[in-house]
Amino acid sequence: MNLTLIYFNLPVWRAEVPKISLFIGDIPFDNRIISFEEFHRVRATGRLDDGTFIPFNQLPCLVANGNSIAQTGAIARFCGKLSGLYPINDIFTAAAIDQFIDLATDITELLFSMGRDVSDDIKKLKREQLIAGELGKKLNMLELNICSDGMWTIANQFSIADIAIWRLMGWLSSGSLEGIPKNILKGFPKINRVCLNVESKEKVKEWINLTYPKDYVRGNFVEN
Ligand SMILES: N[C@@H](CCC(=O)N[C@@H](CS)C(=O)NCC(=O)O)C(=O)O
Known part of the structure; x- marks a missing residue:
């Protein structure tokens, strides 16, 4: 799966949960860091400068096979399921x-x-x-x-x-x-x-x- 996790250059739990889950699961991902300047534009437009869609104009955002997913909980569960740190059938x-x-x-x-x-x-x-x-x-x-x-x-x-x-x-x-x-x-x-x-x-x-x-x-x- 092609995964990009977008956040600031800060180890805040919202982004660290998915990043560390993927890392523990040996699942490769693009750790994309954006600047606060770019984030101001995201808040206004809902897009990164390269056009990537950011739902609700908020970070973190995960792009999985081209699908943009926002909200900390949703991203944490998605990455947890991939890495075995969140159950799929329980x-x-x-x-x-x-x-x-x-x-x-x-x-x-x-x-x-x-x-x-x-x-x-x-x-x-x-x-x-x-x-x-x-x-x-x-x-x-x-x-x-x-x-x-x-x-x-x-x-x-x-x-x-x-x-x-x-x-x-x-x-x-x-x-x-x-x-x-x-x-x-x-x-x-x-x-x-x-x-x-x-x-x-x-x-x-x-x-x-x-x-x-x-x-x-x-x-x-x-x-x-
Ligand atoms: N409900 C969102 C909130 C995320 C959030 O507040 N992110 C901050 C950056 S850490 C943000 O994007 N703030 C801008 C805004 O809410 O317009 C979540 O759980 O992910």
Whole structure:
């Protein structure tokens, strides 16, 4: 299959889930990076400069055999099915995984609920309030719903949910988001367990070495 994954030069979970899934599955794809300038044009026109169609004028976008597919969840599932990290014939496990992908979207939207164009001071203030309120609640819910036994989010099955949680939590605890402390994951042993287990996978290490800037802070996970 001919696959192109289009995103910015940033290891954000929305794009890392499909990219790492394909990489783990040894499925070749074109890792297409676009600039913010080109993205401004995408938002206005729904097309890359070369004419590639971008549904909903949003990224990430996957082009599979000429079909443009948008929406993080749809792309994650598509690539997960190709790589064996999302079930094709098990609707219960599929739904269990979906819950976590959708929760990752909820958390991401929460972090920008004050708008993207507000000042850093306002972001900082709003996010501090979020930690005491909705964000804190969502992290507690995530912790509560991760499987108690085994290595992964869903029992003993490594899936796209684990990659999503690892990368989202890495970003959240990186210290790069105004108002969110690096130790935000302290006291969440199951979240930390999943993240540390994902990061210890050889293919994930290989991907990080290949594509992440050397000084990129991937997150602050603790063994607790
Ligand atoms: N619902 C979309 C949202 C994706 C999204 O917000 N992407 C950002 C870039 S990270 C974007 O394209 N923003 C521009 C816009 O929404 O107009 C998804 O789940 O993929």
